[in-house]
Amino acid sequence: MHADTGRAGRLGLISRLLTDALHTVTEPGRTAQLLDCGGGSGTYAVPLAVAGANVTVIDISADALATLSHRAAEAGVAHQVHPVQGDVEALADLVGGRSFDLVLAHGILEAVDSVAAAFAGIAAAVRPGGLMSVLVSNPAALVIARALAGEPALALAELTELDTAESRIGPAAIQQLCTAAGLLVEARHGIGVFSDLVPGSALDAPGARDALERLDADAAARAPFAEIAGRVHLLVRRPA
Numbered sequence: 001m002h003a004d005t006g007r008a009g010r011l012g013l014i015s016r017l018l019t020d021a022l023h024t025v026t027e028p029g030r031t032a033q034l035l036d037c038g039g040g041s042g043t044y045a046v047p048l049a050v051a052g053a054n055v056t057v058i059d060i061s062a063d064a065l066a067t068l069s070h071r072a073a074e075a076g077v078a079h080q081v082h083p084v085q086g087d088v089e090a091l092a093d094l095v096g097g098r099s100f101d102l103v104l105a106h107g108i109l110e111a112v113d114s115v116a117a118a119f120a121g122i123a124a125a126v127r128p129g130g131l132m133s134v135l136v137s138n139p140a141a142l143v144i145a146r147a148l149a150g151e152p153a154l155a156l157a158e159l160t161e162l163d164t165a166e167s168r169i170g171p172a173a174i175q176q177l178c179t180a181a182g183l184l185v186e187a188r189h190g191i192g193v194f195s196d197l198v199p200g201s202a203l204d205a206p207g208a209r210d211a212l213e214r215l216d217a218d219a220a221a222r223a224p225f226a227e228i229a230g231r232v233h234l235l236v237r238r239p240a
């Protein structure tokens with residue numbers, strides 16, 4: 001994978017999805033209450049606070065939360081961003097049983113010991129009618145990445161693993177957890193469909209980076225492209 005290629009485009013797509021989500025959960029005359037689980041240094045929390053939300057950020061890392069506070073102050077939204085240090089697997093204790101309009105779980109379900117327990121805790125923090133935004137890595141993309149890197153034996157091992165590792169975290173597992181919890185997956189987008197595969201050195205032609213960003217955005221919700229993306233974003237609603 002090529003970490004720098006298309007990073008702005010990937011963030012841009014997720015930011016657009018989150019801004020739209022924020023509008024659908026914001027009730028007239030109220031400030032939207034958001035929870036960012038494993039929110040780290042505020043990649044999403046700070047822009048969402050700038051967009052007008054109150055954001056509680058849970059993270060286990062004191063360093064990440066220090067960076068978050070610094071970024072929030074720089075953006076003039078320190079009063080809207082509330083860092084809480086702790087383990088997302090004890091979420092109910094950390095937030096005192098509160099529920100939120102929009103709950104983010106980006107890149108956190110890969111880091112917990114029990115995905116099912118963590119997912120249940122995160123889902124329980126979504127108010128009826130509210131949304132959960134889940135960003136999860138896609139095991140299918142690893143097969144392609146290994147093969148393109150000239151590692152067919154490792155690609156084959158990853159491919160076999162797709163059939164055997166029932167508990168492996170990925171979009172299919174999240175979809176199953178949502179269905180079991182009575183949550184509705186409203187949208188599903190592949191993030192970085194092509195930009196994760198293209199080396200930056202192949203994008204020197206004028207306009208190539210912009211074109212790749214548009215290609216990624218247009219492919220994000222279309223089969224079969226969305227299924228091979230390195231990460232998948234799911235927008236999930238708790239029925240009212």
Ligand SMILES: C[S@@+](CC[C@H](N)C(=O)[O-])C[C@H]1O[C@@H](n2cnc3c(N)ncnc32)[C@H](O)[C@@H]1O
Pocket residue numbers: 037038039040041043044058059060061064086087088089105106107108111112
């Ligand atoms: C891959 S980063 C994702 C950061 C951010 N959500 C994003 O998408 O840019 C994972 C974050 O989860 C935090 N983390 C890992 N395990 C955690 C846990 N059990 N409870 C709370 N935070 C955790 C890490 O400190 C890190 O900031």
